[in-house]
Amino acid sequence: MNPSLNRWPVFAIAALLVWLVWALQSILMPFLAGALLAYLCNPLVNRLMSSFKVKRPVAVTMVFSSLLISLSISLILLLPPLWRQFIYLESRLPSLLRWVNRQAIPWLEKTFHTDIDRLDMDLISTWLASYWQEAGTAAGNVLTRVAQSSMDILSLAGLLALIPVVMFYLLLDWDKLIQNIRELIPRQHEPVVGRIAAECDEVLAAFIRGQFIVMLLLGIVYAGGLQLIGLKLGIIIGLLAGLGSIIPYFGFIIGILSASVSVLFQFGFDVDHLLLVGLVFMIGQVLEGWVLQPYFIGDKIGLPPVTVIFAIMAGGQLFGLVGMLLALPVAAIIMVLLRHAHDSYRNSHFYQRTDRLDATDSSQDADS
Template sequence: MISRRWYVIGGLALVLWLLHSVQPILSPFLVSMLLAYLGDPLVDRLERLGLSRTLSVLIVYLIFLLILLGLLLIIVPLLFRQLMRLYELMPLMLDWLQFKALPWIQVNLGLADSFWRFDRIKAVISSHLDRTTDIVGIIVAQATTSGLAILGWLGNALLIPVVSFYLLRDWDVMVARLHSLLPRRHEALVNRLVRDCHEVLGAFLRGQLMVMVGLGVIYAVGLMLVGLELGLLIGTLAGLASIVPYMGFAIGLTAAMIAGFFQFGLEGYSLLAILAVFVTGQMVEGMLLTPLLVGDRIGLHPVAVIFAVLAGGQLFGFSGILLALPVAAIMMVLLRHVHDLYKLSDLYSKPRDVSEPPDTA
C-alpha cells in the first residue's frame, strides 16, 4: 500500500509542474495577489468604520490609483530626464577612465600599453549621442516587430486591476473557506503556522516596502538638495536596493560619489555632503524606520534574500522573483517549526546513562 507521504510528495511535485507550465500567464495573478494582500488590512479597517466591503475596496483602489498617477506624472518624467543626462555623461566618464584612472593603474601594475581597449566603447556611445531624442522611437520601432508580445503585455496589464479587485473583495471569504477545509486534527498547528507566516510576510511586504520608500525619499531629496544632477535617479535606485539591508547604502553611496566627483571634482564640501546624506539615511533607518515599521519579526538574512531572488529568477523568471521572498519567508517559518520539533525529539536529547534507574513515572 502506498504511504500517504508519497501522495503528499506527488501532489507537491504536480503543483510545481503546473506552476512552471503556466509561468507565462502567472505574473498578473501574482501581482494581483500581492496587491490584494497589501490592501486587505486597509479594507478591513474601513469596514470596521461601517462601510461595505465593496465601497471599502473602491476607496482603496482610488488611493492606489492616485499614487500611480503621481508616479507617472511627476517622478517618471524626472527619472527619464536624468537617465538621458546619464547617457550624455558616459563619454566623459570613459575619458576619465581612459586618460587618468587607467594610465595610473597601468603604471603601478606594469601592464602593457595595449591592455585597455576603451576607444571602441567611447566611439560607439558617442556616435549615438546625437540620436538621444529618438530613443523612444527606436524602442517603439523595435517593439512593433513583436505585436503579439505587446498585446500580451497589455492584456496582462489590464488583467491586474480586474483580478486584484475580485481578490480584494472576496479575500476574507476565500480565507474562511480555506480554513474550513483544514483537517480538524491539525487545525491548531496549521493555524499557528499560518499566523506565523502571516506575521513574517506582513512585516516584510508592508514594513520593508515602506522602509524602501522612506529611504528612497531621504536619499533622493538629500542628493537633490546637495545639487547632484543625478540625485533623483541615484536615490531611487538606492531605495529599491534597500530590499537587502545595507545594499542600498553601498550601491547608492558608490554611485553618488562617482557622480559627485564628475560634477564637483575634488570639492570636499560637496562630497562630504553626499556622504552625510547616506549616513543620515542609515541612522534614520536603524533608529526609526526599521524598528517602527518592521521590527525584529522578519529574520531573513541578507544572504538568504539575495539567494532567494536569484534562485526564483533562475527557476521561474519574473514570476519566480515575485514569489521568491514570500516563499523564503514561509520556508523560514517552517524551518523554525522543524527546529523546535528537533530540539524536542529523542535524536537531539542527551542519551540517558545506563547506570541510571529507569523512570517508572
C-alpha cells in the same frame, strides 16, 4: 496504518501545483501580481473598517482609488526627469571614464602611494558602442515584431489591465477566501497548520509589507535629498540606493560612493557638495534605524538578505517572472518549515537521548 501513506495526497497536491505553475506561467503573472498587491493592501482595508466603521466594499474602493491615483501621479512626475537623467548619463559616460583616468586614478596613486592601471578607453568605447547598438537592434526587433502582431499588443495590454482587476476582487473577498481555505484543512491538523500559516504571514509581513516600504521611502529620501543639492543624477542614484537597502548597508555604501563620484565629476573637488551628500545619506540612515525599521518592521524576523537574493534568482531561473513573484512567499514558507523541523529535532528523543550512554558509562564504572 502507516502514517506515511496518509501523507501522499499532500505530496501529490504539491507536485500538481508545481506542474500547474510551470504549465500556466505565461498567464499567471497578472494573478500573482494582483494577489501580491491585495496582500499588501489588506491591512489598510482592515484598518479603515475598524477605525471608520465602514463596510469592506467601501474600504476596498477607498484603498484601490488612493493607490491608483498615487501611482498615476508618481509616474507622471517621475518618468520625465528620470528619462532626462538616463540621457544625461549616456551622454556623459565617456567624459566620466576620461575623468577617472586623468584625475581620479592619479589622485588615488598619489594619496595611497600605489600604481593603478588606467582604463582602456578604446576597449570600453568599443564595448559600449557595441552594447548600445545591440540594445538598439534588439529593441527595434522587438518593436517591429510587436507592431507586426496586434494580438501581442492586445495580449500584453490585457495582462497588464488584469492586475488591478484581480487585485480589487481579491481584496474584496480576501477574508472569505482565507476562511474558506481554513475550513478545508482537516480539523485535527488545523491548529498546527494555522500556527505555521500565521508565522509565514509574520515573516512575509516583516519583509514584503515592511522592508519594501522602507526601501521605497529610503529611495524617496535619497533621491529627493540629492536632487535638492543639485546632483544631476540624483533620482537614479537615490532610487538605486533605496533598492539596494534590501541588504543592510549595501544601499548606503553604493549610494554614497556613486553620489560622491557624481559630485566630483559634476562640481570637481567641492567639499561643500561632498558634505551635503554625506548629510543626505546620514539622514537616511538615521530615519531607517530610528523611524522606518521600528515602525514598519519592528521586532519581526523577516527573510535574511542572502535568502532573498537566492530565492529571487532561483525563482527567475526556474519559472521566469512568475517564479520571481512566487519566490518570496515560497521562501518564507520553507524557512518557517525548516525552523519547525529544527525545533522538532532539538526536542526529539533521538537528539536528547542520553539514558543509554549514561547506562553504558555506569556499567563501565561498576566493572572497573
